[in-house]
Amino acid sequence: MLEIKNLSMAFETDKGLVKAVNNISLSLSNSEILGIVGESGCGKSATLLNILRLVQYPGRIMSGEVMFQGEDLLKKSRKEMRDIRGKDIAMIFQDPMTTLNPVFKVGEQIREAMRIHGIFSNVKGGLLGRKKTLAEKDKAMDLMREVGIPSPERRYYNYAHEFSGGMQQRALIAIGLSCEPKLLLADEPTTALDVTIQAQILALMKKINEERGTGIILVTHDLGVAAEFCHRIAVMYAGKIVEIGKTERIMSSPSHPYTRGLLRSIPKISGRREKIRPIPGSVPDLLNIDDSCAFHSRCDQGSERCQQQDIPMIEVEEGHSARCLLYSGEEV
Numbered sequence: 048m049l050e051i052k053n054l055s056m057a058f059e060t061d062k063g064l065v066k067a068v069n070n071i072s073l074s075l076s077n078s079e080i081l082g083i084v085g086e087s088g089c090g091k092s093a094t095l096l097n098i099l100r101l102v103q104y105p106g107r108i109m110s111g112e113v114m115f116q117g118e119d120l121l122k123k124s125r126k127e128m129r130d131i132r133g134k135d136i137a138m139i140f141q142d143p144m145t146t147l148n149p150v151f152k153v154g155e156q157i158r159e160a161m162r163i164h165g166i167f168s169n170v171k172g173g174l175l176g177r178k179k180t181l182a183e184k185d186k187a188m189d190l191m192r193e194v195g196i197p198s199p200e201r202r203y204y205n206y207a208h209e210f211s212g213g214m215q216q217r218a219l220i221a222i223g224l225s226c227e228p229k230l231l232l233a234d235e236p237t238t239a240l241d242v243t244i245q246a247q248i249l250a251l252m253k254k255i256n257e258e259r260g261t262g263i264i265l266v267t268h269d270l271g272v273a274a275e276f277c278h279r280i281a282v283m284y285a286g287k288i289v290e291i292g293k294t295e296r297i298m299s300s301p302s303h304p305y306t307r308g309l310l311r312s313i314p315k316i317s318g319r320r321e322k323i324r325p326i327p328g329s330v331p332d333l334l335n336i337d338d339s340c341a342f343h344s345r346c347d348q349g350s351e352r353c354q355q356q357d358i359p360m361i362e363v364e365e366g367h368s369a370r371c372l373l374y375s376g377e378e379v
């Protein structure tokens with residue numbers, strides 16, 4: 048369904064190029080859930096925004112392709128992109144309060160989203176006036192019910208501030224779903240919510256994935272969340288994908304030293320208790336970063352050679368690759 052090929056984007060600042068997304072390639076098949084994980088500032092959000100061409104000045108796409116259903120989104124006109132956004136591809140952001148409009152009733156916003164996407168054109172053809180409005184309201188309320196907003200008959204008339212954070216996020220998911228998108232991009236959709244609500248929202252997204260076959264890319268800094276929710280995981284570090292593979296394999300057999308570090312730094316849910324160890328050091332500055340391994344200075348297995356060359360993705364087993372010289376077959 049989606050294939051990103053060698054995508055690079057950078058922010059042009061007066062100090063130089065901040066390479067937020069550096070030669071990324073990844074693909075998503077129909078009905079698949081892919082997680083993108085990594086520490087703050089590694090380019091996860093930038094990657095998602097690139098898919099929809101929503102990166103703002105001074106950000107600029109330098110090269111690459113974003114193939115969606117066989118066509119390159121980077122070659123589409125602005126108008127074509129507007130049609131694709133919210134119709135074929137919907138996006139959910141971290142903070143629902145900033146994306147719901149405070150001055151309109153939540154239900155009306157959902158109804159409006161459905162109207163924009165022509166969802167009502169096949170509602171009992173020829174309905175007029177009040178009857179049409181009622182039919183539309185019914186449909187909007189159905190959608191509210193589907194995303195788990197209780198008593199939609201009443202909730203329809205509430206404003207955003209009368210909704211809890213979890214309910215706001217549900218309303219936004221309803222708006223995202225109003226067009227029946229094929230692909231849902233979710234940028235930390237549950238980070239602002241408490242743990243039980245977070246689990247409910249993820250369960251809701253999973254249900255949508257299973258029932259409607261909607262493909263999902265979930266951006267999260269939380270490897271534990273990605274492990275529970277995603278079929279495959281891509282680990283990003285300093286603008287590059289450093290490891291990608293099936294979730295079980297990433298969790299049971301992490302290959303890149305950075306992924307191993309991330310795993311050690313999350314609390315174990317089950318099994319043997321291990322001491323939580325944060326990865327020493329911090330993420331490098333993306334300003335004028337070169338092509339060598341950016342994790343080198345924090346890595347306990349690196350050598351001189353990691354600093355001297357552009358390291359390719361190396362397949363460690365079928366469908367599982369890591370950008371690390373440990374797997375090059377040469378002495379590191």
Ligand SMILES: Nc1ncnc2c1ncn2[C@@H]1O[C@H](COP(=O)(O)OP(=O)(O)OP(=O)(O)O)[C@@H](O)[C@H]1O
Binds near residue numbers: 058060067092094
């Ligand atoms: N307007 C800008 N000008 C310069 N650099 C920017 C700008 N916006 C973002 N960046 C840089 O781009 C890089 C990638 O940012 P991005 O938001 O994609 O990271 P992220 O992985 O989503 O992080 P987080 O987990 O904090 O959301 C960061 O290093 C950030 O500092």
Ligand code: NI
Binds near residue numbers: 091092093234
């Ligand atoms: Ni982000």
